[in-house]
Amino acid sequence: EVQLVESGGGLVQPGGSLRLSCAAFGFTFSTYEMSWVRQVPGKGLECVSDISSSGTTMSYADSVKGRFTVSRDNARNSLYLQMNSLRAEDTAVYYCARIGRTSRAPNCWGQGTLVTVSS
């Protein structure tokens, strides 16, 4: 069964850092582009970052560029999001998502992990 499991969320102060992890199961992780998508509770969805299957190409939304870094370890079937200089507006549920090979869109989502930035 294809499964994505996020971890690492929690409460952090403004200006602080947090590292999210996503463990992938049930598919050949190294052959898929992966993405982080966030959702402010009760609000809409925002694509935060993408990483190519090899890990050599990364893309970021303007709202996080320079503060967030996406990476992956294909040997460990894991995806990461290093979040620095966190702001209150980064408070959201962060989803790990697998991008379909031919659809350029998420076709599998994790359950999400909540990040709360507050003093």
Add this chain to the structure above:
Amino acid sequence: DVVMTQSPLSLPVTLGQPASISCRSSQSLVHSDGNTYLNWFQQRPGQSPRRLIYKVSDRDSGVPDRFSGSGSGTDFTLKISRVEAEDVAVYYCMQGTHWPRTFGQGTKVEIK
């Protein structure tokens, strides 16, 4: 960024009746490879999003055939032929043609 605009934002529907959601993009979603990467997602209360439709009209595996997608260029539609109780959710369109991928605001489908 490409702005995706959905309407209506709230859609009360009677069980067994059809429902239709519109999605318009601020620029064409036709990719240089000829494909149009417009997707529809369903998010039930308390759950992660689930993709229903990709490339305008292709249904994902396991998606009931009462869901259908159509459209071209900048105008797209998701239709539910006969709404069932399990269809209560927020529906989002999302474009994957241009980076960053962008979502519509969401349409909340509820039962009258």
